[in-house]
Amino acid sequence: VESSESIKKEIKREVGKAIASLCNATPSFSDPEAIVILSIDSDFNYEISVQLNPLFFAGRYFKMGRRISHVPWYTKTGVKKYPISIQEVAESIFKKTFEAESVVIHAAGREDVDARMIGSGRPLVVEVKSPRRRGLSLDKLRYIVELELALLNAPVRLEITSTASRQMVTSIKERSKHKRKMYRIVVYSAEKVDQAELNKLEGFFVNREVRQKTPTRILRRKKERERLRKVHAVKTLQISEKVFEALVYCDGGLYVKELVHCDGGRTWPCFSGILGKKVIPAELDVIYVEE
Template sequence: MSEKLVDIVTKVLEICKEIPLCDRCLGRIFSAYGVGLSNKLRGLSIKTIITMIMPYIVKELDVEDVKKIAENMKFPPILEVLRRMNIHVEYVEKPCYICSDLLDHIIEEYTRKILKESLNYEFENFLVGVHVPSEIISKEENILREFRIETYESIKNEIKREVGKRIKEKLDIEPEFQEPDIVFLINLVENKLDVNIKPLFIAGRYLKLGRRISQIKWLVWNGMKYRLKYDLSIEECLQAIVVVFKAEKAVLHAAGREDVDVRMLGYGRPMIVELRKPRLRKILEERLRAAQSKVSEASKGYVLAFFEKKVSRNLVREIKEQAKNHVKTYRALVLSESMIRNSDLKRIENIFSNILISQRTPTRVLRRRPDVLREKIVYKVATRKICENIFEAIIRCQGGLYVKELVNGDQGRTSPSFSSVIGKNLKCLELDVLSISASIQG
């Protein structure tokens, strides 16, 4: 044990002979000793011990070295001990080599700034980050290298921890390292506090009661400028909710997508709305209701959104993945070039029962999407004749199947198709999604 103490004392004397250090910065260098102590108390304790054993140190060291150590200790009692031994060292205030004696001030000042700033936002947890100037980092690295220090706490870590501890106590909330609501970045390079509000993800679903509504804003170039191809988009309608959460922007992450001319009925399509930079983030019943009526208003009732709960960011990728495995039910209104016989409809119902469909990327989307072959299952089809050349089909199938091509065959690129099994040219007049059987698990 005594050997360890000698090691520590020797190292302290070696360092303090060369550079002045404040209590905190000295304490950090020995952070492996007395875990749980604050660096300030640890540094002060080391300085106290050195002062206590000064009479013994003086016997072993050159008096000039003793004077240098005493000057760099930044601890007046040591000068008094030396004075009684007839060694006179003049007290000169030397700034700390690492922090220039600013560390205490930085911790208090930024704690105050964060507490003031926190009044502008709702958050349940937080994280403190620190951006340290490179000259301080290289000073730290010099010390580690020159004095062969193996365990050490960086100044960055100390500021984060000390400020974080104060915020936690004052606001009675916990720091969160994985997915914090808000990050307070102490920017010591530019001497300012940066506030980074993390997005809020709300799971829900949407219904589209009209046609010619795109999922996201669809812009086309008319030779002069961009203009909207369709007046309404789901994502644009969702912007109406940013005011409820005092956010900057809403981004839609949906589980799949229906065509512009396809309605989304029934229970709706699962989605996650990402609100960027929300000042309010508590999911209150009245806020969700207000958000829902804002969307309905903005779309004149053509788009209905239902918001359910806050979810984690990871779920965004998951609902997009899940969409491939959804079971979907469609209603298609089909026009035939020639008269439809009851036997045609029977044949469609018989053949399209748990059958695997091979489908190349439809011709109509080839410009935007790679030409790939996909295989999707049609579970069941039920038909109803409307008039002699129009029938309705209720189609239950795997997510990702292009239903218009299941009807018309896309010149053989989808096989089998309704058209190919009855040998008639067919066209899908109307298409609606009636149900998507999946719910977002939070």
């Protein structure tokens, strides 16, 4: 015998040829839309099942309102905490459109529930699991998404830019740790703040390293650790004697609320410490996420 081949390879090839002939389709062993699984036991009894591989789409999402979570939040008693989530909006559209089993979103980080995601939007990948419908063009999908969003009338927007792959899911999450963000914060001060003090704040936070311990507000669900992030620039605008707006351009992963109020000294330096006054973030928007 000059050459040999395993029975598994022989069956795989022959089954592939049979399916191609019956369905008038070309088999793909690198990136198939579906996988036919043939299970044969020692008595030559067999079972045939079909596994539908997921579809992936890249895009961005926008939160035009507040109190919108990334995924549904429920209390310990099973009561829904927030009225709507990005996950629910995406699932309601993509599950129906592709007759899918389920839908999962993978985003480049996430903002707080009370923060809007406006401006550039946040990059995400939508994973559509076990879709029974395929072959939809991107133009048709974009049209359906826009139509469904209008019918939902929710303060959430989805923009689909391209098809994606499983590799992009890992990539988008990993890259988000290093990509810069820009925030708009409305800051309230217990005391009057003048322009000279705001100028001081701008001058201090230029490529300034900030040391942060895990914020007290999330210690119940995240381990205690310390991280070092950089604030590249801060620009301010006085709104009233006790209120000002700050644009903060910083590294990804910076806890921007704690940058304002110091979190009892767990974040340093911070706005409150540099101004020597108690200040709190009254309103927060993410306006730019680097891609």
